[in-house]
Amino acid sequence: NAASKGTYEFYMLKEIDEQPAVMRRLSTDYLDENGEPVVDPAIVDAVSAADRIYIFAAGTSYHAGLVGKEIFEKFTGIPTEVGYASEAGYHFPMMSKHPFFIFLTQSGETADSRVVLTEANKRNIPSLTMTNVEGSTLSREASYTMLLNAGPEIAVASTKAYTAQVALQAILAKAVGEKLGDEDAKNWNLKQGLSLAAEGIQEIVDGKEEIEKLAKKYLVPSRNAFYIGRGIDHAVALEGALKLKEVSYIQTEGFAAAELKHGTISLIEDGTPVIALINDPVTADLTRGNIQEVASRGANVVTIVGKQFAKEGDNIVLPEIDYYLSALLSVVPTQLLAYYASKNKGLDVDKPRNLAKSVTVE
Numbered sequence: 001n002a003a004s005k006g007t008y009e010f011y012m013l014k015e016i017d018e019q020p021a022v023m024r025r026l027s028t029d030y031l032d033e034n035g036e037p038v039v040d041p042a043i044v045d046a047v048s049a050a051d052r053i054y055i056f057a058a059g060t061s062y063h064a065g066l067v068g069k070e071i072f073e074k075f076t077g078i079p080t081e082v083g084y085a086s087e088a089g090y091h092f093p094m095m096s097k098h099p100f101f102i103f104l105t106q107s108g109e110t111a112d113s114r115v116v117l118t119e120a121n122k123r124n125i126p127s128l129t130m131t132n133v134e135g136s137t138l139s140r141e142a143s144y145t146m147l148l149n150a151g152p153e154i155a156v157a158s159t160k161a162y163t164a165q166v167a168l169q170a171i172l173a174k175a176v177g178e179k180l181g182d183e184d185a186k187n188w189n190l191k192q193g194l195s196l197a198a199e200g201i202q203e204i205v206d207g208k209e210e211i212e213k214l215a216k217k218y219l220v221p222s223r224n225a226f227y228i229g230r231g232i233d234h235a236v237a238l239e240g241a242l243k244l245k246e247v248s249y250i251q252t253e254g255f256a257a258a259e260l261k262h263g264t265i266s267l268i269e270d271g272t273p274v275i276a277l278i279n280d281p282v283t284a285d286l287t288r289g290n291i292q293e294v295a296s297r298g299a300n301v302v303t304i305v306g307k308q309f310a311k312e313g314d315n316i317v318l319p320e321i322d323y324y325l326s327a328l329l330s331v332v333p334t335q336l337l338a339y340y341a342s343k344n345k346g347l348d349v350d351k352p353r354n355l356a357k358s359v360t361v362e
C-alpha cells in the first residue's frame with residue numbers, strides 16, 4: 001500500500017526514492033504518445049488569455065513556484081510573479097488587466113493560500129490549483145485543478161510533491177506556449193526530458209551512499225551551512241537550505257551565489273559548509289568564481305554539478321538534462337543531504353520538532 005513505510009526506516013527516504021516513478025506517471029498522465037500535453041483545454045485557454053501569471057504558495061511549494069516562474073516565462077512569454085501566500089493575502093499585489101492565479105499546494109489545505117484564493121474569487125480572477133489531494137479545499141474553490149498524482153506524501157518535509165510541481169508546471173507551460181505559438185514550447189521535447197529526469201533521479205538515488213558520506217563529513221558536525229546558486233540553481237538553493245534546516249536543525253541559508261560577497265560572506269569561517277549548485281550554462285563559470293571566494297576563506301565546499309559543467313574534484317555530478325528541468329535532478333542530492341544529516345544526528349526525520357505537514361491556521 002502506497003502509504004506504508006515497507007522496509008524503510010523513514011517515509012522521507014521512501015518518498016525521495018519514489019520520484020522516478022512520479023516523473024513517469026506525470027509523463028503518462030499528461031503527455032500523449034507524441035509528447036503533446038494532455039491538459040484540459042479550458043485551462044490552456046484561460047492561462048493563454050492572461051497577460052500575467054501569479055503563483056502563490058508556501059514553504060517548499062513556494063520554492064517550486066520560483067522554478068515555475070523561469071519555466072513559464074521561457075516557454076509562454078507571459079510575465080510571471082511568485083509570492084508568498086501569507087503576504088499576498090493582506091498585501092494584495094498590484095494586478096495586471098488579465099491576471100491568472102496558480103496555487104501550488106501539496107495538501108490543498110494551507111490556510112495562507114486559501115486567503116489569497118478567497119480574495120481572487122471575490123475579484124473574479126481565474127485560478128488553478130496544482131495539488132496532490134483530490135477534493136481538497138483549494139482544489140474545490142479554484143476555477144480549475146491539476147493533480148500532482150505523486151501518491152500520499154507522509155513525511156513532513158516535502159520531496160516528491162516538489163518535483164511533481166516542477167514537472168507539472170513544465171507540462172502546463174508547454175501546453176500554453178504551444179497554444180500561443182511559441183517556438184521554444186513547440187520544440188521542447190518534454191517527454192524525453194521527463195524520461196531523462198526519471199533515469200537521472202534513479203542514478204542519483206542509487207548513489208545515495210556517497211551522499212551520506214558527504215552529509216556525515218561536512219554537515220553533521222556543523223552548526224550552520226549555506227547553499228549557493230544562480231538562476232534556477234538559486235531557487236533550488238533556497239529549497240535545499242529549507243530542507244536541510246527543517247529536518248537537521250543545522251541553520252542553513254540559501255543564497256544567490258554572487259550575493260554572498262555583499263555581506264553574508266563575513267559568516268564564512270574555517271570549515272563552514274557551502275553547497276554550490278552549478279547547472280546554469282550562462283553563469284556556471286561565474287559561480288566557480290564565487291566558490292573560490294568562499295573556499296579561500298576556509299569554507300568546505302560541496303559541489304552539485306551537471307555533467308556538462310563538471311570539473312576535477314566535483315563532489316556530486318548529475319546526469320545531463322535541459323536547464324529548465326535541471327531542478328528535477330539538482331534538488332534530489334539536497335533532499336538526500338538533508339535526510340542523512342538528520343538521520344545521522346539521531347533525529348526523527350519524518351517529524352521535525354514544531355512542524356506540521358499542513359498548516360491550516362494563518
Ligand code: G6P
Pocket residue numbers: 058059060061104105106107108109110113156157158355356357358359
Ligand atoms: C507546511 C509544510 C511544508 C509545506 C508547506 C506548504 O509548512 O511543513 O512542508 O511546504 O506547509 O504546504 P502545501 O500543502 O500548501 O504545499
